[in-house]
Amino acid sequence: MMMMTEQPAAEEKQPAKNSKERQFKGLSLTERKQLRREKLIEAGIEAYGTHGFFSVTVKDICNEAKLTERYFYESFKKxxxxxxxxxxxxxxxxxxxxxxxxxxxxxxxxxxxxxxxxxxxxxxxxxxxxxxxxxxxxxxxxxxxxxxxxxxxxxxxxxxxxxxxxxxxxxxxxxxxxxxxxxxxxxxxxxxxxxxxxxxxxxxxxxxxxxxxxxxxxxxxxxxxxxxxxxxx
Structure with a gap:
């Protein structure tokens, strides 16, 4: 069964300079980024804590968080x-x-x-x-x-x-x-x-x-x- 992951949406584009962040589902871009970061952290605790750091890949973390890999690198370099x-x-x-x-x-x-x-x-x-x-x-x-x-x-x-x-x-x-x-x-x-x-x-x-x-x-x-x-x- 394919795992549904959050897909990049059009509204994720950088907001225009000096303009207010566009809202999506009541959340600003900054708030959505923070929420995704928190999901990745929780997914990491689950994955690393269960299988060990050296047995877990970025893809595993993203699957656990139900996010695409693009969003991983939005918050973490590696x-x-x-x-x-x-x-x-x-x-x-x-x-x-x-x-x-x-x-x-x-x-x-x-x-x-x-x-x-x-x-x-x-x-x-x-x-x-x-x-x-x-x-x-x-x-x-x-x-x-x-x-x-x-x-x-x-x-x-x-x-x-x-x-x-x-x-x-x-x-x-x-x-x-x-x-x-x-x-x-x-x-x-x-x-x-x-x-x-x-x-x-x-x-x-x-x-x-x-x-x-x-x-x-x-x-x-x-x-x-x-x-x-x-x-x-």
């Missing part, structure tokens, strides 16, 4: 650009879920740790397509490394954990440099556990993964809670 857009969108969603959970938790550091990690792991398990894109394919797409997207994303989570440590222990007697290094280590630790969990198809229980991730945070809390002389920044 598949890697769409994948990068999707990756950043999903990272934002994941980070927001974690931060929201931490901020809504009680002021007890242990409960904050549990809330943040639970939000992270629950988001991944409830969204296996997101999990695959972030923790499997993104690590293999060279374009993301070339443009430092992966590095910047890891740095964002480093900063989030750094802020989390300061929130738990505002009077911590450690230098900013040391806390920054510890945050990077914690991020890498949790990331590696998450990658293994996602690649296994979430075989291990949530409780087991949560416990494994929590260990280092609780150890950090115990160590940093000890009274030590302040260190100059």
């Amino acid at each position: 598949s890697e650009n769409l994948f990068q857009t999707i990756f950043l969108k999903l990272i934002d969603e994941l980070q927001q879920n974690v931060m929201q959970a931490i901020m809504q938790a009680s002021s007890d550091p242990k409960k904050m740790i549990e809330a943040g990690l639970t939000a992270l792991l629950t988001t991944l398990k409830d969204n296996p397509q997101m999990a695959r894109i972030i923790y499997i394919d993104a690590m293999l797409v060279q374009e993301l490394h070339n443009q430092a997207t992966i590095h910047e994303t890891m740095s964002r989570f480093d900063r989030m954990i750094h802020a989390f440590v300061m929130l738990m222990m505002p009077n911590i007697g450690r230098s900013e440099r040391e806390i920054s290094l510890v945050a990077t280590g914690l991020n890498g630790y949790v990331t590696q556990i998450a990658i293994r969990w996602v690649m296994s198809g979430f075989k291990q229980s949530m409780d087991e993964i949560l416990s494994s991730c929590s260990i280092v945070f609780l150890s950090l809390l115990q160590t940093f809670s000890q009274h030590e002389p302040s260190v100059k920044k």
Whole structure:
């Protein structure tokens, strides 16, 4: 059965200079372009998250979105650009879920740790397509490394954990440099556990993964809670 795709229409021509955009079905040209872009992003999440980046073509994305390939290149130069857009969108969603959970938790550091990690792991398990894109394919797409997207994303989570440590222990007697290094280590630790969990198809229980991730945070809390002389920044 042939899949119906949106065909280029006459009204898609560039509007005359200084004239208002013509309306089609109540939408301007700019609004229609944005709508098509959003369809491609949703199609990409479905396709990449199910089959993997390297098994999906531009044509596959367009078929999923029910759009012609012309409309793909209207928004993205190549598949890697769409994948990068999707990756950043999903990272934002994941980070927001974690931060929201931490901020809504009680002021007890242990409960904050549990809330943040639970939000992270629950988001991944409830969204296996997101999990695959972030923790499997993104690590293999060279374009993301070339443009430092992966590095910047890891740095964002480093900063989030750094802020989390300061929130738990505002009077911590450690230098900013040391806390920054510890945050990077914690991020890498949790990331590696998450990658293994996602690649296994979430075989291990949530409780087991949560416990494994929590260990280092609780150890950090115990160590940093000890009274030590302040260190100059």
